[in-house]
Amino acid sequence: MNLRTLIFVNNACYKAGRTIIPRGLFVHSTGANNPNLKRYVGPDDGLLGHNTYGNHWNRPMDRQVCVHAFIGRLADGSIATYQTLPWNMRGWHSGSGPKGNANDSYIGFEICEDGLTNASYFRAVFNEAVELCAYLCKMFNLDPLRDGVIIGHYEGYQRGIASNHADPRHWFVKFGESMDSFRAAVRRCMDTGVPMPPEPAPEPEAPAPIAPEPPAHEIHTVAKGDTLWRIAANKLGKGARYIEIMTLNALTSDAIRVGQKLKIPKV
Numbered sequence: 282m283n284l285r286t287l288i289f290v291n292n293a294c295y296k297a298g299r300t301i302i303p304r305g306l307f308v309h310s311t312g313a314n315n316p317n318l319k320r321y322v323g324p325d326d327g328l329l330g331h332n333t334y335g336n337h338w339n340r341p342m343d344r345q346v347c348v349h350a351f352i353g354r355l356a357d358g359s360i361a362t363y364q365t366l367p368w369n370m371r372g373w374h375s376g377s378g379p380k381g382n383a384n385d386s387y388i389g390f391e392i393c394e395d396g397l398t399n400a401s402y403f404r405a406v407f408n409e410a411v412e413l414c415a416y417l418c419k420m421f422n423l424d425p426l427r428d429g430v431i432i433g434h435y436e437g438y439q440r441g442i443a444s445n446h447a448d449p450r451h452w453f454v455k456f457g458e459s460m461d462s463f464r465a466a467v468r469r470c471m472d473t474g475v476p477m478p479p480e481p482a483p484e485p486e487a488p489a490p491i492a493p494e495p496p497a498h499e500i501h502t503v504a505k506g507d508t509l510w511r512i513a514a515n516k517l518g519k520g521a522r523y524i525e526i527m528t529l530n531a532l533t534s535d536a537i538r539v540g541q542k543l544k545i546p547k548v
């Protein structure tokens with residue numbers, strides 16, 4: 282995990298200064314095709330890159346929105362996690378439902394979505410999220426497999442403690458993952474220290490059979506008295522095939538000279 286810190290001190294959520302006792306982790310994905318951290322995290326620290334629109338979240342916002350961390354891409358294309366609120370500060374990320382408000386007890390983080398078709402980006406940020414959750418579960422003594430400890434936004438809605446959003450399921454399913462597989466990966470990461478078991482080494486591949494070289498053309502050296510017609514008649518059995526010799530040798534006229542080397546088509 283590439284964990285960095287840029288606390289959103291200008292966001293009204295930070296200024297509100299409310300604290301929570303974290304009882305779980307709440308997983309979001311942004312729902313916008315923009316994998317760059319600079320979209321949300323700023324100002325530029327030399328790694329994020331400059332957000333020319335100035336619309337990152339470290340500012341007074343027109344709506345109450347803030348999470349504890351973002352996972353996405355740095356300016357150089359590498360993946361990082363930015364902590365953007367103290368972990369025990371109350372964030373604004375879940376919305377609420379009939380049974381409560383997840384903001385009161387969950388640490389929330391966003392994974393920056395891209396166009397949802399890039400498998401290597403997905404795998405990199407998924408693993409980064411697994412590592413972040415393993416790190417936080419250890420910090421707050423949470424069991425990732427216990428019911429309700431790590432939930433996706435859509436699960437928060439199902440549990441009646443969050444707004445009706447589909448993230449991050451719509452993205453996870455595209456790459457064969459789910460919140461269940463995510464939780465299992467967090468448990469594994471806590472046990473082994475790595476987000477994913479190493480890929481099994483690929484079977485050594487048998488060397489590809491080498492295609493036999495097509496035989497080279499026969500070369501005819503023009504002798505005194507040769508004409509294209511005569512060469513074609515001798516070599517190809519038909520004088521009229523001299524056109525093929527011209528084509529093969531890229532000749533623009535039928536003039537040939539003694540000693541000239543001509544490729545002769547395979548009969």
Ligand SMILES: [Zn+2]
Nearest residue numbers: 309434446448
């Ligand atoms: Zn969400």
